[in-house]
Amino acid sequence: MTSTAPASEDVRAALADIVxxxxxxxxxxxxxxxxxxxxLDVDSLSMVEVVVAAEEKxxxxxxxxxVKNLTTVGDAVAFIINAKG
Amino acid sequence: xxxxxxxxxxxxxxxxxxxxDVASTWQGLLDGRSGVTxxxxxxxxxxxxxxxxxxxxxxxxQLERVRARRLDxxxxxxxxxxxxxxxxxxxxxxxxxxxxxxxxxxxVAMASGIGGVxxxxxxxxxxxxxxxxxVSPLSIPMLMPNGPAAAVGLTIGARAGVxxxxxxxxxxxxxxxxxIDLIRLGRADVVVVxxxxxxxHALPLAAFSRMMALSKRNDDPAAASRPxxxxxxxxxxxxxxxALVLESxxxxxxxGAKVYAEAxxxxxxxxxxxxxxxxxxxLGATRAMRRxxxxxxxxxxxxxxxxxxxxxxxxxxxxxxxxxxxxxESAVDRVVVTSTKSMTGHLLGAAGALESVATVLALHHRKVxxxxxxxxxxxxxxxxxxxVRDLPAGDAAALxxxxxxxxxxVAIAFRTV
Numbered sequence: 036m037t038s039t040a041p042a043s044e045d046v047r048a049a050l051a052d053i054v055x056x057x058x059x060x061x062x063x064x065x066x067x068x069x070x071x072x073x074x075l076d077v078d079s080l081s082m083v084e085v086v087v088a089a090e091e092k093x094x095x096x097x098x099x100x101x102v103k104n105l106t107t108v109g110d111a112v113a114f115i116i117n118a119k120g
Numbered sequence: 121x122x123x124x125x126x127x128x129x130x131x132x133x134x135x136x137x138x139x140x141d142v143a144s145t146w147q148g149l150l151d152g153r154s155g156v157t158x159x160x161x162x163x164x165x166x167x168x169x170x171x172x173x174x175x176x177x178x179x180x181x182q183l184e185r186v187r188a189r190r191l192d193x194x195x196x197x198x199x200x201x202x203x204x205x206x207x208x209x210x211x212x213x214x215x216x217x218x219x220x221x222x223x224x225x226x227x228v229a230m231a232s233g234i235g236g237v238x239x240x241x242x243x244x245x246x247x248x249x250x251x252x253x254x255v256s257p258l259s260i261p262m263l264m265p266n267g268p269a270a271a272v273g274l275t276i277g278a279r280a281g282v283x284x285x286x287x288x289x290x291x292x293x294x295x296x297x298x299x300i301d302l303i304r305l306g307r308a309d310v311v312v313v314x315x316x317x318x319x320x321h322a323l324p325l326a327a328f329s330r331m332m333a334l335s336k337r338n339d340d341p342a343a344a345s346r347p348x349x350x351x352x353x354x355x356x357x358x359x360x361x362x363a364l365v366l367e368s369x370x371x372x373x374x375x376g377a378k379v380y381a382e383a384x385x386x387x388x389x390x391x392x393x394x395x396x397x398x399x400x401x402x403l404g405a406t407r408a409m410r411r412x413x414x415x416x417x418x419x420x421x422x423x424x425x426x427x428x429x430x431x432x433x434x435x436x437x438x439x440x441x442x443x444x445x446x447x448x449e450s451a452v453d454r455v456v457v458t459s460t461k462s463m464t465g466h467l468l469g470a471a472g473a474l475e476s477v478a479t480v481l482a483l484h485h486r487k488v489x490x491x492x493x494x495x496x497x498x499x500x501x502x503x504x505x506x507x508v509r510d511l512p513a514g515d516a517a518a519l520x521x522x523x524x525x526x527x528x529x530v531a532i533a534f535r536t537v
Contacts, residue, residue: 059186083257090253 040120043067046093046112053088054108057081067109075108095119127303127384128537130377131209131365132477133201133314137358137464140177141204145474146481148176149460149489150508154342156356156465163322169334171341172320173358173465190258191271192236193318197361197470198268199275202230202312205363206276210377216277220375227280227308228273229298230363231291231315233469233524236263238321268316272363280308288524289429290388291315292362292472296532297386299366309371314363315473325357331396333433345466346493347430347459348437348500355431358465362473364480381480384517384535385416391527398436398523402443405429408529409447409519416517416533420451423533424511425488425518427479430459431466440521441500458505462492472522476532479520483536486511 051065058081071077077085086097089111095118097105105111134141137155138148148155155173164170179196180188188196212218239262246254261267266284273282281302285294292315299313328334335354337344345356366383389411391404399405413419426444430437437459445452460478467474482488488509497504517535524530 057186057189059184080257080261087253 040116043112043116046115047108049092050089050108050111053085053092057084057088065108067112068107070107071105089115093119123304123306125304126369126382127300127366128369128372128382129364129380129480129534130367130372131205132380132480133204133206133208134360134362134474134477135175135177135179135182135197135200136360136362136467136474137173138176140175140182142208142477144176146478149463149478150487152463152490152492154345154463154492155358156341156344158338158341159320167322167325168329169325169336170338171335171344171356172325173356174320175360190262192239192262192267194232194236194316194361195262195268195271197318197359198230198314198316198363199271201314201316201361201363202272202275205312205314205365209365221310223277223279225280225309226276226278227282227299227302227311228269228278229283229285229295229302229311229313230269230272231285231295231469231473232265232268233286233288233291233317234319234324235265236267237319237324239263241321241323272312276312278312287528287530288526289466289468289471290522290524290528290530291469292474293476293520293522293530293532294388294472294528296364296383296472296476297388297530300383300386303366303368309368311366312363313366313473314361315470316361317468317470318359319468320357320359328357335432343493345432345462347428347432347462347491348441348498348504349494350496350498352432352434352437354433355461356465358467360467360474361470362477364473364476379537380484382535382537383532384418385412385414385533387411387415387531389529391529393527395527396525398439399527400435400439402439402446404527404529405440405443405521405523406446408531409443409521412519412531412533416535418517418533418535420448422517423448423451423455423519424516425479425482426455426457427475427482427518427520428457428459429521429523431461436523438498438500440523441502445501452502455503456488456505456509456511457502458488459491460489472520472530475522476520479518480534482511483516483518483534486513
């Protein structure tokens with residue numbers, strides 16, 4: 036079976052563009068080990084915007100209940116790759 | 121506790137159809153330049169009125185990108201204008217950073233007539249077209265009418281209260297009246313007051329058109345706003361924001377602030393006549409002007425200039441002229457009256473604030489901007505400024521009038537210092 040899962044770096048880079056657009060965080064700061072709220076200072080409303088933009092970008096659904104588990108950029112990248120896979 | 125503290129104007133800010141700051145706006149007014157243009161966007165096709173006074177400088181060019189995208193356009197105008205006023209007052213634009221101002225004695229009164237209407241409508245479009253999850257999580261803080269005031273308060277760190285007077289097209293002046301009260305009541309030492317409006321969109325334009333309130337002079341936008349001219353056929357919608365820093369005299373003197381004028385008095389009355397039509401006798405407006413004079417310790421003979429509400433509607437301009445004559449009686453003959461809306465269009469909830477900036481500058485520079493398009497002036501018994509007019513030297517005072525749907529009348533009296 037052919038996997039449609041994108042590469043981790045491609046997802047991280049696309050997510051970094053979204054975080055930059057929404058919250059003005061420099062793209063190079065958006066690394067896998069960084070926490071959205073504690074490290075990147077993305078507030079809760081901006082996080083909702085990031086999630087919706089990521090859903091549109093990657094064609095996935097990220098349930099509201101799931102968002103609280105996406106603490107770091109790496110968590111979000113893994114969720115998106117899993118959802119696409 | 122009501123004090124007798126004098127209230128001074130120590131900073132001015134504006135973004136308008138004539139310019140992105142006070143200096144360019146004031147120059148545009150003195151030049152008699154119209155800021156009204158045709159609306160060429162697709163959304164304006166089919167509207168009865170396709171002209172408006174859009175801002176000369178887009179606020180997204182004046183604000184940091186992320187800051188701008190979290191604000192409704194009306195909030196953007198408010199922050200641009202307030203930042204300029206704050207810096208003009210010699211204060212540092214960073215919340216709580218200025219040691220000269222105690223933030224617990226700092227308030228904001230930033231009005232809007234309509235609120236974040238374009239945010240409301242664009243999010244409704246998103247809801248219908250893409251579903252409820254595509255409604256922005258920022259839509260509520262962006263569309264709430266107090267959003268601009270709150271944004272200004274956050275910017276400068278105001279902790280003595282953040283207010284949003286709403287009285288349609290009198291809102292901007294009502295915020296100034298409130299600011300004067302807050303200082304006189306001893307509730308604040310410094311208040312950033314003003315108004316903002318960003319309603320140039322198909323729905324408000326169509327709605328005002330259905331009230332038969334807007335000019336339809338689509339082919340000649342610069343000539344469309346023509347207060348007191350016999351050919352006037354309604355107002356022209358404008359957009360923008362304006363802000364003034366009001367400060368107790370004690371506070372301003374202690375920090376050696378530059379002073380433009382004294383905000384000497386204000387009065388708010390209601391017509392109790394009709395939800396939209398002005399009282400043809402102008403009684404509520406007359407009372408507002410008279411009471412502003414009394415509150416300022418002024419008499420009609422002190423007044424040298426009035427920046428009128430005069431929006432270029434057939435009825436309103438005449439009713440106000442009658443009110444001015446009634447309020448000033450025989451002293452009206454030496455009062456130079458103008459309507460800067462002839463150049464800016466009608467900024468609705470920001471009008472009183474922008475026109476108060478113009479009134480303060482008229483006293484400060486002793487120059488009254490003209491009323492343009494007065495080709496066939498109606499005889500309303502006033503000395504209308506059809507060109508730039510000089511004001512006399514010495515102690516002088518001026519009035520700014522603003523009236524709003526709902527029968528709101530607000531007059532502010534400014535005096536030279």
